Amino acid sequence: MTARVLTVILNWRTAEMTLRALDAAVLAMEGIAGGITVVDNDSGDGSFERIAAGVAARGLSRVRVLQSGRNGGFGAGNNHAIRAGLPEGRPDFVYILNSDAFPAPGAIRALLDHLLAHPEAGFAGSRIHGPDGEAHLTTFRFPSPAGEFEGAARIGPISRLLRGRAVPLPVPQANARVDWLAGASLMMRMDSLDRIGLFDEGFFLYYEETDLCLRLARAGQEVHFVHDSDVMHLGSVSTGMKTWARVPGYWFDSRWRYFTKNHGRAGAIAATAAQVAGGMLHRLRHLVTGGKRGDPPQFLRTLVAHDLHALLHPGRAGAKGDAHPAG
Numbered sequence: 001m002t003a004r005v006l007t008v009i010l011n012w013r014t015a016e017m018t019l020r021a022l023d024a025a026v027l028a029m030e031g032i033a034g035g036i037t038v039v040d041n042d043s044g045d046g047s048f049e050r051i052a053a054g055v056a057a058r059g060l061s062r063v064r065v066l067q068s069g070r071n072g073g074f075g076a077g078n079n080h081a082i083r084a085g086l087p088e089g090r091p092d093f094v095y096i097l098n099s100d101a102f103p104a105p106g107a108i109r110a111l112l113d114h115l116l117a118h119p120e121a122g123f124a125g126s127r128i129h130g131p132d133g134e135a136h137l138t139t140f141r142f143p144s145p146a147g148e149f150e151g152a153a154r155i156g157p158i159s160r161l162l163r164g165r166a167v168p169l170p171v172p173q174a175n176a177r178v179d180w181l182a183g184a185s186l187m188m189r190m191d192s193l194d195r196i197g198l199f200d201e202g203f204f205l206y207y208e209e210t211d212l213c214l215r216l217a218r219a220g221q222e223v224h225f226v227h228d229s230d231v232m233h234l235g236s237v238s239t240g241m242k243t244w245a246r247v248p249g250y251w252f253d254s255r256w257r258y259f260t261k262n263h264g265r266a267g268a269i270a271a272t273a274a275q276v277a278g279g280m281l282h283r284l285r286h287l288v289t290g291g292k293r294g295d296p297p298q299f300l301r302t303l304v305a306h307d308l309h310a311l312l313h314p315g316r317a318g319a320k321g322d323a324h325p326a327g
Contacts, residue, residue: 005034005112005187006091008081012040012071014099015047017234019054024102026060032108034093035062035086041077042070074183075199075208082198091190098184100234101128110229111187114175122192122221123213125181126229127171136233138182139169139225142214143258145267145274152278154294155285176225180213185231195219200261207254214262247296252306265311272307276300 007025011018018038025036038055040048052065064087068080078096085091093115095108103126111124118124128136141147146165150158159166169178186209196215199208213223259268279300286293 002033003092003112003116004086004088005029005032005093005095005108006081006086007034007036007095007097007108008078009036009038009097009099010041010074010077010081011038011043011047011051011099012077013043013045013047015043015045015050015054018047018051018099021097021099021102022051022055022060022063023058024104025097025108026058026063027105028103028108029062030105032112034091035064036060037081037084038063038065039068039077039081040065041068041072072201073204073208075203075212076201079198079201082193093187093189094193095187096183096185097231098233101184102232103185104230104232107185107229107231108187110226111185114224114226114229115187115189118222118224120222121177121224122216122219123181123186123188124224124226124229125183125187126185126231127225127227128182128184128231128233130235131232135171136182136235137168137171138184139171139176139178140167140180140182140210141165141169142179142217143167143210143271145270148271149274149278152275153281154278155281158278158281172225172227174227176227177222178225179217180210180223181225183209184233184235185229192216192219192221202257202261203254204250205254206251207258211258211262247299247302249306252303253310256307256310260310268307269311272303276304 007029009018009021009025022038029036038051040051048067055063055065066081066084068077082094093112095111097103107126111126114124115121125138128138130136144165146162147167150162150166196219200211203211216223256268259271279295283293
């Protein structure tokens with residue numbers, strides 16, 4: 001039986017960019033059974049109408065444009081399309097693509113062929129690079145207190161000692177197994193999603209793909225990086241992450257949710273304590289040697305205040321802010 005792929009592109013106030021991503025996805029889907037769904041995550045700026053008009057003008061019969069009806073975040077928007085499925089029924093694979101990511105013509109086929117050839121892999125993701133061809137870091141280990149400490153301290157001897165626990169992984173030069181991949185270009189088996197569930201909609205933005213990949217690993221399946229699946233990614237077009245003056249509340253909400261959900265309150269407290277200890281070492285080093293600190297302004301102060309509030313008032317979400325759920 002021919003495998004059917006549902007490609008999902010999530011839009012929030014980037015209609016023209018989304019249409020560019022759609023054009024690239026249409027080319028990359030040639031020869032692959034299935035279709036493409038564009039979800040507008042309640043942009044409220046006319047995006048839905050502009051994208052629908054663009055699809056009609058292009059005569060794209062395999063493309064649907066859906067309105068989610070609410071800006072519930074990255075996971076909720078993608079779940080909306082996955083639950084809708086294909087017009088002809090259930091897909092065999094779901095491929096999620098950021099609205100600012102542009103797959104090469106063979107990128108989707110490479111992911112599909114890899115998953116068909118590797119039944120142990122539930123998810124497979126692409127090699128992501130910028131317009132200059134430089135690879136983006138999208139391959140990671142699962143977060144842990146040791147990894148939080150290493151990432152916050154950023155001191156050579158500590159990083160060497162904890163190199164096996166550092167969250168970022170060097171971009172592989174060939175196909176490789178990793179713990180989790182960023183969700184800019186990720187293909188997932190529908191059978192795997194049936195087993196572990198869809199994205200946890202309690203995450204607004206960030207950590208949702210980490211959580212999903214951890215659930216996959218706990219179910220005994222793997223996540224693979226596929227080097228020959230080539231995708232150009234502008235990155236953070238809608239979130240504005242590159243120009244953040246301060247880290248927004250929803251990032252802290254997602255981090256706390258990830259650790260408490262998967263490691264309990266004690267694990268979350270340990271991760272925060274490790275982050276703070278590493279951050280203080282980082283600041284001490286720069287106080288002695290000079291130079292610019294690597295953290296955004298007031299990062300540690302906000303982290304401690306947020307997590308203390310979450311610890312003392314469980315169940316109360318922080319402010320999510322008005323941010324794009326497609327990352």
